Amino acid sequence: MMSHRPRIPSLLILSISLLAPFSLAAPGPQTDADAFTRYELLAPETHSFRIYYDVSAATEGATRYYNPIRRGSDPDVHGVHDRMTGKPLEWALVEGGDAKASGLLPNAEPDSQYIRVDLARPVPANGRGRVLIDKTYMDAASYFAQDEVITFSRVLGIKRNSVVLPSGYELLSVSYPSQVITQADGRIAVSFVNPGASGVPYEVTARPLKLTTAKTSSVAQDFTSPPAATLARPMVRVDLEIDPRAPQSRDIVYFLQQPETHAFRLYHDYEEARAGTDRYLNIVRAGSKASNPSAEILDTGEQLEVETLLGTEISDRDIDIGEPITDRTEVVAIWFDPVPAGGSRLLRISETYTDPNRYLSFGDEFVWDRSFGRSRNTVVLPEGWYLTANAVPATVNTRDDGRIELIYSNDRPGNIDVFIKGRRR
Missing domain, CATH: 2.60.40 (Immunoglobulin-like)
Known part of the structure; x- marks a missing residue:
């Protein structure tokens, strides 16, 4: 026996079919x-x-x-x-x-x-x-060229973004702290994560590279750093005293010399406000060698007495450096009149470091791999070199002398392990 189903008018069927997509697609506001x-x-x-x-x-x-x-x-x-x-x-x-x-x-x-x-x-x-x-957008207001310099300027509301330069271009600047990576095809990419609630006004500038031959990146195999150690804490740090970063005034600027020298000139500014203090002691990092130190008081321009002391010279002068002294301990000591109560001294200290363990040539690139403890740090690339990699997000600029600089702002407790690579133009 055949069963009979009730017939639905065709007009009603058509109405239901037209409405169905909208009812299925509209469960609530889009997220x-x-x-x-x-x-x-x-x-x-x-x-x-x-x-x-x-x-x-x-x-x-x-x-x-x-x-x-x-x-x-x-x-x-x-x-x-x-x-x-x-x-x-x-x-x-x-x-x-x-x-x-x-x-x-x-x-x-x-x-x-x-x-x-x-x-x-x-x-x-x-x-x-x-x-x-x-998709491809054509937008002359966001992407344009002036002479040989190209500019990509756009407010980016998405939290995670990457911008890839055209083939054969070097990065001149990026306005928001970003990573820099050279892809396998040789194109340079910048990327960032925005933790805030507002969009980022993001501007990138670049120019053509003057290269005789095109170069591509040897991505992950050319240099490998040891993995960061994991800190194991047996209990919560209930008595942790938070050191505020924003008020800290210790800026440091590194000027990388040509990579084969393993050397970089640096200066750092430091305000000493402890009453009675008459010295600044810079303990040279193990594996590094300091040379040509100098110092001045920025308030007056006064040039200060500077000494480099090694091993027993430090203990013979009864200088407390806050750690054990060995034959290899090296200290740059800077002397000045004692700080008066309620006053301070703004010092600028300059010196050249040589460190073949953290700054070297590898293939046709240089590699800089160094930990920074201060809240504000700047690295200036050697003359004639362009940026191919940057691991810790930084703002990138081109200085008046044509050298590329990276500016790092670390508002968190602890160090940042900065890793930079560059290639000769």
Whole structure:
């Protein structure tokens, strides 16, 4: 016996089918997570950059995701892929009305534009709908050239970003503390993580390299540092006294000499405010050799008496350095009139260090691998060299003399292990 099902009017079926996508795609306002953007700068005359936007739709039950197109950008979408399977997804360029009608973006403005992505599957509870959007923007206000210098300048609201220079370009500056990495194809990339709530006004400048032959990076095999030791604490530090970093006034600037010398000239500024203090003692780091020390009081310009003392010379002068003295102990002692009560001395101390263990040539690059304890540190590359790698995020500038400098601000307790590489132009 055949069973009979009730017939549903075709008009009602059509109505349900038209409404279904919107009801499935509108479980609530759109949310996302885990966003990362990679900008690859194309030829400067095109004012264009390719964007790889890796993002996760996070609204439970959502079957669509809307990616806003920034005003002033002329988009060319190459495709969208599902990150789980790698398969292409359906997408369309739509106006703000479409996004608003979906219920996902109830405040979308009518004249706004979006890339509408049909997800491979509804977003599960506490899950993600991961997509990769591949597009190119042409935006002359964000990417332009003046003479030979190119500039990428854009407020980046995504928390994790990377900008890749065109092939054959060297980095001149980057405005926000960033890592610098030379890719296997020789292109230089800068990247950063923004921990704050506001977007970062990010500006990168670069210029063509004057090289006779193209060079690519020998990525991970050319130099390896030992892994950092893990600190094991038997209990919570209930009596930890936090040393405030912001008020600290000890700036230090390193001027790297040519790598084959293993030498770097440095100066550091130090304010001494302890009443009665008449000396500054600089204990030379093991493995380093100090030479040509000098010092002055920046308040008056007065040049100070400076001595380099070794081993028993230190103990014979009854100088307490706060640690055991050996035959290899080296101290640079700087003498000045005792600090009066309520006063201070602002010192500038200069010297040259030679340290073949932490600054050397390796292949066609130099390697600098040194720990910094101060809150503010600057490293100036040797003349004629450009930056190829920087592990700890730093602001990068080009000085008036053409040398590249990296500025590190460490607002956390403890040291930072700075690792820099460069190559001769």
